[in-house]
Amino acid sequence: MLSFPIYLDYNSTTPVDGEVLNEMLPLFNKNFGNPASKTHKYGWEAEEYVEIAREKIADLIHATPHEIIFTSGATEAINLGIKGVAEYAHEKGNHIITCKTEHKAVLDTCHSLEKNGFEITFLETDSNGHIDLNILLKSIRKETLLVCLMYANNETGVIHPIEEVSEITRSKNVLLFVDGTQGVGKIPVDVEKSRIDLMAFSSHKIYGPKGCGALYLRRKNPRVTLVPQMDGGGHERGFRSGTLNTAGIVGFGKAAEICSSRMEHDYKLIETLRNKLENALTSDKNIHVNGDTKNRLPNVSNLSFGKMDGAFLITSLKNIAIASGSACTSANPEPSHVLLAMGLTKQKTGSSVRFSLGRFTTEEEIDYTIEYVLEVVKKLNKI
Ligand SMILES: *Cc1c(COP(=O)(O)O)cnc(C)c1O
Numbered sequence: 001m002l003s004f005p006i007y008l009d010y011n012s013t014t015p016v017d018g019e020v021l022n023e024m025l026p027l028f029n030k031n032f033g034n035p036a037s038k039t040h041k042y043g044w045e046a047e048e049y050v051e052i053a054r055e056k057i058a059d060l061i062h063a064t065p066h067e068i069i070f071t072s073g074a075t076e077a078i079n080l081g082i083k084g085v086a087e088y089a090h091e092k093g094n095h096i097i098t099c100k101t102e103h104k105a106v107l108d109t110c111h112s113l114e115k116n117g118f119e120i121t122f123l124e125t126d127s128n129g130h131i132d133l134n135i136l137l138k139s140i141r142k143e144t145l146l147v148c149l150m151y152a153n154n155e156t157g158v159i160h161p162i163e164e165v166s167e168i169t170r171s172k173n174v175l176l177f178v179d180g181t182q183g184v185g186k187i188p189v190d191v192e193k194s195r196i197d198l199m200a201f202s203s204h205k206i207y208g209p210k211g212c213g214a215l216y217l218r219r220k221n222p223r224v225t226l227v228p229q230m231d232g233g234g235h236e237r238g239f240r241s242g243t244l245n246t247a248g249i250v251g252f253g254k255a256a257e258i259c260s261s262r263m264e265h266d267y268k269l270i271e272t273l274r275n276k277l278e279n280a281l282t283s284d285k286n287i288h289v290n291g292d293t294k295n296r297l298p299n300v301s302n303l304s305f306g307k308m309d310g311a312f313l314i315t316s317l318k319n320i321a322i323a324s325g326s327a328c329t330s331a332n333p334e335p336s337h338v339l340l341a342m343g344l345t346k347q348k349t350g351s352s353v354r355f356s357l358g359r360f361t362t363e364e365e366i367d368y369t370i371e372y373v374l375e376v377v378k379k380l381n382k383i
Helices: 018-024 041-060 074-089 104-115 133-139 162-171 246-281 310-316 337-341 346-350 363-382
Strands: 068-071 095-099 119-123 144-150 175-179 198-202 213-217 287-289 300-305 352-356
Touching: 018 246, 041 068, 041 246, 068 074, 074 104, 074 144, 074 175, 074 198, 074 213, 095 104, 104 119, 104 144, 119 133, 133 162, 144 162, 162 175, 246 300, 246 363, 310 352, 310 363, 337 346, 346 352
Parallel strands: 095 119, 095 144, 144 175, 175 198
Antiparallel strands: 068 213, 198 213, 287 300, 300 352
16 A cells, blocks of 8 residues: 655655664663763663664774764764864864765855865866866865765765775875765765775664764774864763763664665665666656766666756655755755756756655555656646
């Protein structure tokens, strides 16, 4: 039985996995202790729960548990990582490199630093969404502190060659900050192998609860440090004060564990369904894929619909839940900054919509979506 609208917006957020929810429930009223309470069993127990979750989350990205700092989500982790390093190292330099197709959380954090005297280089991409590594290399100066790049793009799914990027940042003694929010949990992300120095990611994009995320902060080769952005009780080894969201963290931990064990299985199934959807829709000559289709997440299909207005199309597609550009900017319906940065025309950008599939997407849903979208497009074309 299909239930409407069919959810195809997993890059905006995911439902909490049933197993995750079950693990979280006791943390609200039974094991409700504060992990910072060191004087009784309630506190000790809560701390144990948090540390078990920390291990599972570290495992998912091949880090060690003490390299994980819990935050309220990826946005906070991005602010903490980028502003924290900038503040810590501002005497060494004032230059940061990022890319025009980054998430607003990264771009706006960089703009905020710009107002405080930092210089930011916003790299261009080609029409596939890729940066030019030679230009990246040439952009690094002796004042450069950080290169901030996302693992995978939330709108197009395009995956940056992080290992090649880190080869460059390492050779130049510059730190590499990665927004891993869309890559972690979907594809293997290994901070050791990829020599990532800092990485932000989020629970609610990997079937955990909202309001919980993490910053990976490398402890050796090199040991990275930063200035905390919140003052208080010195939680999380002083890097992020505030009572821990224990239920959220336990859910995040379970979600990470499930992703670790199901990744290959989910990847194949989701990719097969995405390809089925994409191949069927692009059989219409007016419908095109945006972004590189080789180095891409398995669950995303960003499509432009010819002369159609994307916003109008989405309103007409009442039976499916999809996004225009990025959901995070759709509060103000501007054309996608990502697609524009890739050089798409305003018109093509305006006709683009994002389908993002997930663990609970079924073949039945995709079959329905294919027929439904093609039918609605046909109808709209007649008008
Ligand atoms: C969702 C998302 C964020 C923001 O994450 P929150 O946990 O919601 O703050 C940042 N970057 C990317 C690439 C995202 O997809």
